[in-house]
Amino acid sequence: MVQRRPWEVEDGLWERIAGLLPVIERRVRYPGRKRLDDRRVLSGILFVLYTGIPWEFLPQELGYGSGSTCWRRLRDWHQAGVWQALHELLLAELRAAGLLDFSRAAVDGSHLRAMKGGAKTGPSPVDRGKTGSKHHVITEAHGIPLAATLTGGNRHDVTQLMPLVHAIPAVKGKRGRPRKRPDALFADRAYDSDTYRRELREVGIRPLIARRGTQHGSGLGIHRWVAEAAFALLHWFRRLRIRWEIREDLHEAFLILGCSIICWRRLKTSFC
Template sequence: MVQDSLWERIEPLLPKVERRRRHPGRKRLDDRLALQGILFVLYTAIPWEFLPQELGFGSGMTCWRRLRDWHQAGVWDRLHQLLLAELHAAGQLDWSKAVIDSSHIRALKGGPKTGPSPVDRAKPGSKHHVITEGGGIPLAVSLTGGHRNDVTQLMPLIKAIPPVRGRVGRPRQRPDCLYADRGYDHDKYRRLVWRTGIKPIIARRGTPHGSGLGIHRWVVERTIALLHWFRRLRIRWEVRDDIHEAFMTLAAAIICWRRLVR
């Protein structure tokens, strides 16, 4: 079931589809039921064609089309920004720092944004890249091939942080500093981060472990674990990268919503 508090935020964002007066055809599936079908797939990883119609979700292909259309219309991005604004207004965003990390997943069917995974015997894989604020709330997510170096997504993720409203004054978009592990150790990118007004605190290669940065970085690892709590994100089943990205953004928004209602 889609809880009322979540539906109240999503419904105004959905594009309105007027029914044709002439040759209207079959009645369109209710948007809330379609969303329930999408969430059922996200939570359980059930194949679209096996979506149980007796639960009222409609066909799996109908729900798949809604996920695609709403993603193209920017619904999930706007939902994520809306929830970030509510969290910011409630004082639940820690802008004193941000943390970035990534995680490999298998991509069993291949497709765009996949590549030979260096941690899975060069089998096709993808990477989930996540940047969070100091408390672990996801600010932005991205998808790349499994062979892409983590540092290549450092600046794209920083730029992907949306301007977060919710308080008087200019929207907040930049944390004060950024924590990252050795995978992001490159002086060129340190300079780029400095130019955005963010202080980079990145572990250096070749130095012994126990730097103490782990007390800050663990929150992003927890957020990645929360993303992979959604079974559809543990393995990439989608050939189309935009469909998997739609699931990622929707899951990030749900994590924000759970933090807000908690």
């Protein structure tokens, strides 16, 4: 049995993505070159996400199209909301399968180098002031990413706490109202702020945030570690370890796509 390469789009994933892609009508009078198959181009985008290879070095012999073609589709589909819609669709399927636990959530941030600068970059306090960005993620109880955002490397984690909470989509999948808020939220000392604790309570979330100056061993870490595990999965994609994109929207597209692939893997294991 030939093992499928991870960047090749599986049938189940393609069935979910195909219905989200915008329909491009071909011109009748001057049709131009025939548009490359969307599924093959998506494999090219995933190849770049998995390997981190520069767009211009995408091997033509793989049949995924040129790097510029894949770059444009990534941009266009992101602008059309495809990646966010895919993430929300997979979250809904996970909830329907009983694989999402909103009883608690965890947040964390992670620095990465931004080699070419651009918007949402800044001097990194953990990398000798070199230009960097920051990934912020909020996960449910088992580490499935509910939302992820990108900021400059000099932005403090606590400033992104409420933006992350508000970025959680309304997750369907069960009868009744969609679920949008976890019951409790775990965070480390970087998020220690009574102001933000009050804001969390105002939206119905119980804050469980470690306080500065207290000894380690509070026991909160047994729930917070899932956010670090989510970063380990996200940064397994080489394109998310270092930011090569000057345009922040393209890196955000990769970030949301990475979250979607993690959700798909978790959903796929439930079929077995």
